[in-house]
Each structure stands twice: as C-alpha cells, then as structure tokens.
Amino acid sequence: MGQLVIVGTVAFDAIETPFGKTDKILGGAATYIGLSAAQFNVDSAIVSVVGNDFPQEYLDLLSERNIDISGLEIVNDGKTFFWSGRYHFVMNTRDTLATELNVLADFNPIVPEAYKKAEVVMLGNLHPLVQLGVIEQMENPKLTILDTMNFWMDNALEDLHKVIAKVDVITINDEEARQLTGEYSLVTAAQKIFALGPKFVVIKKGEHGALLFHKQHIFSAPALPLKSVFDPTGAGDTFAGGFAGYLAKTNDFTFENMKTAIIYGSALASFCVEEFGTKRLEKVTDSELKTRLQQFKELTTFNIDLS
C-alpha cells in the first residue's frame, strides 16, 4: 500500500437543490477526495488551509478516517473558503451564488515531511500554481493525478499548462477537454492532451460515465443510472478520490488497474449524490460498496461469440 497526498480546498458549502437547502456544511475538493480515498484505508494526508472558524468536529471526522491533517493549515483570524450554489431541476446545470476565497487567497501549501515520499499525489481542483507548489515539494512520486476545471482554463491557462506538463493523469469533463484542445472528438482531444504531458486522460461525462485513454487504448465506464440525484456536489471529487485511493492502495499504475480504479471511483460517486454534501460518503460500508460494484459488473457485462 502506498501513501497518498491530496491537495485541494477544504471548505464550507451552502447548497440548494430542488429537494432542499443546507446551511454551511462541510465541503471542498480535498474533503471529498479524502473521504472517498479513505474507503480503502490508505495512509493519506490533506494539504490545504482553513480559518479558525472551521469546527473541531470536521477535523476529527477527517482524522478518524486515517487522513493526516498536519498539512491542513489553520489560519488564526482567518475565515474558511466558502462556496454557495443552487442546482436546477436538470442537475447538470447550477448557479454559483457566492464564492468567498478567504484564507485560500494567500495559501502556500506545505507537504508534511512524512508524506514527501508518497507514491501517489492527487491534485484536486485549485489554482494551478498551488498544485505546482505541491508537485515541487514531492520526492519522485510514482503517480501524479491532476483534476482541474474550465475556470483555470479561462483565468490561468499558462500556469495550468505548466502543471499539465508535469502530471501522469489528468481528469477533466468532456466540455473542458474540448475547450482545452479545441477538438470536438474526445479521441482527438485525448491525443492532443497526451502531447501536453499526461500519459493517461480521464474524461468525466457525469450521468454518461467516464472514458479512460492511454496510448491507443480506450476504456468506457458507465455511470450507474439513478432514480434521483439528490445533490451532485462533490461527485467529481469523490470519483477522483476513489480513483486515486484505489491506485494508492494497490500500488499498481497500469492501464488495466486504472480501469478498475475508475469503476471504484464511479461507484463511490454514485453514493455521494444520494444525500447532501459528504453525508452519504461518510457512512458507506464495505458491503454497500461491494454490492454497488456488483451492479456495475451487471450493467456492463455481455456475452459475444467472437470465435
């Protein structure tokens, strides 16, 4: 089993969906990634920043799951990053109601000594220069995974390219892959991204699943068709966390094993959307996960005689 370093936001979220709304609850990319990877009992560390308004209860929630928080800086007299959003009935569209960077504005990430030799680095969505800062502190990781989004393509493209050049795997959604490359075909987009640095490209398609590209190989993972999506917040981060967590646990970074990692990520994401915020993710049991993986197996298995 390898170690896993996670950088990303740790935040307060306030969420509105057609099914209800929340006050400030636990959120942030690193939080979802950490909780998702914790399903594999990996030795992980979150590198992030919060204010002193961040409750001890949330810190405990992370620590209890074997997530090291010595790299989670707590800024005195600082306020935790806050995001607020409203989802429409069609859950793939949302309005951002508020984004308050607060302590995140001056964040200088510090990777704890004990994790500088970690095998796997998961760069959650955050300013590319912060992600770059983490990469520079690591001592020869075996696998670096980047998650990013269109916001950084619009506002920090040059910095983003610097990060992309240094990672092994990138996870982005289909529209972002098209924006980054100017190519409509995802096959051609993935090939153009290979030329930027990454050897593996994961394209997230939400309710349509995900595609993994490596050299000439393609793997297509379905999403589990759901009766309802209660709250999509964090689903992409949960996917990335399950992917990174499984890879750190198995210490096997082949295309074959990444396919399995994508199914784990997809299964964990399918839990994430069932309740507000991290609530459902916090209590997924091994037995529930196994049942859901079985559903993915049934969803995709067919017999065809090619003799």
Added chain:
Amino acid sequence: MGQLVIVGTVAFDAIETPFGKTDKILGGAATYIGLSAAQFNVDSAIVSVVGNDFPQEYLDLLSERNIDISGLEIVNDGKTFFWSGRYHFVMNTRDTLATELNVLADFNPIVPEAYKKAEVVMLGNLHPLVQLGVIEQMENPKLTILDTMNFWMDNALEDLHKVIAKVDVITINDEEARQLTGEYSLVTAAQKIFALGPKFVVIKKGEHGALLFHKQHIFSAPALPLKSVFDPTGAGDTFAGGFAGYLAKTNDFTFENMKTAIIYGSALASFCVEEFGTKRLEKVTDSELKTRLQQFKELTTFNIDLS
C-alpha cells in the same frame, strides 16, 4: 433463424455536413434497418412505398441482400419521399432543409403473405397509424420492436400511445424518453414506459451509447469513441436494424441476448457514420464487424475482485 418484417421509409436523402454534401442518395429508415439486418443474412421483408422515380439500382441493392421487396409498393406517377438536412460542426444538431412526403402521404402498408407469420417485426420511424396497420396484419409475432421520435409525440401522441401499448420493445433517445414521460431520470422514465406496454426499453444516447431496461435490470452499452463522424444520418436506424437482425437470427428474446443485440447494433452504427448515407453500411464485411465487436469488448472489460 426467424423472419423479420421491417416497416419504415424508403427515401431519397440530400445531406450536407461540414465535410461535404450529396445530391439525392438512397435513404430512409427501412433502408438503413434492412441493410443493417442484412449483415446477419436473415430472411427479411421491407414494407414501404416509393415513386416510379426510384431507381432499379436501389431496388437491386436491397434484393441482392436477401431483402424481400414484394411489400415495397411502387406508385406510378408518384414521387419518392425526400428528406434534406444539414449537420452542424457539432454533429448532434441538424437543420431539416426539406421534407417532401410525396407517396408517403397516402401510404397503406401491405405485409406480403409469406411474411405474416414472421417472428420479429421492426417498426421503423413512420406515422404511428402506419405502424399500427402493420401490427394488425401480423399473425402472432414473437417480438415487436418500435422505433419512433419526438415528431410523433408532438403531432400524433394518441396514435403513438396505441402503438406503444402493442409492442414488446421501444427504442427512443434520451430526450424523447423524457418528453414521453415527463421524467428526467431515465430509470424512472423507463419504469413509466413499462406501464404503457413495452417490456423492454432501449434508450439511445448517441455518442454516449445506449441503455437497455427490463424489469429491474439495466444494461449500459458504450458507443465506440470515434475520431470523426462523417455523416450521422441513419445511425439510429442502423442501430435498430442490427438489434432486430441479430434477434431474428438467433430467435432468442431474453434480456441476456438483447444485450448482445445492442452491442451488434452499436457496432453497425459505428460503421454507418463513416461515410455518406448507406455507403459504408453496404460494404461492411464479417471480418470488419468481428474486429469492431472486439473493440467493444475491450472498451468495456474490467477486472474487479468481489470475493
């Protein structure tokens, strides 16, 4: 091996894509379905209508593939149905430039005597009353498959419901499933469609593949990720034709076998879009099809230890 009756349009199409344009070429739902099902050498019959402007060469093209055309009425002094459309760079959107019903306006379908006992009926996209007329002439088919579209939901919903009540399988796209049921979740939409009659619901998602629903079971088939789509015309009909053709050939109408049929349909559709109109479909070899099925297998196979 069972017999297959196909009803649907036989037409002239004029197509514009970002890659070029055609004059009037062979088109129509029944044409694509027939050519796709012909890959399985099934004994099939097309029930449709054309004008006397329809070239002998196109009739020969169908006959040569073991497609019976005694139910393809040729109206003297009539003109063949004509459709013209232009595809945008993003190929899932298109403008219809012309629709001339011509002989289709008064079409009264007649199923040839020799095919009234056919095991499989494929109702291609057409007015629901014409589809109903074919159902009424059949003597106890084992499987009736309906393909339809939003146009009939907008303009002939009551008639469409009459057809839906009488079929075993319906194939529609995701937006149409939502329109028909008023449900956003495709799982819930499929359940509502079960209540209307069909035991199997196939939801086509274009570049995102297809879902098959039956009772509590779901199968998710990917689409083959493609570098370019030259001309999407007929891809849905080709999918339906491959599905129906494989089922007629195997005479096995279980959920398990339908999964395989969907992969065959998807593989044939992936050829269809490679050239204008029916050109590519006309010349798919068994060996090419086998290679593509192997690609679907690789695309979807993963190992997961659930012990």
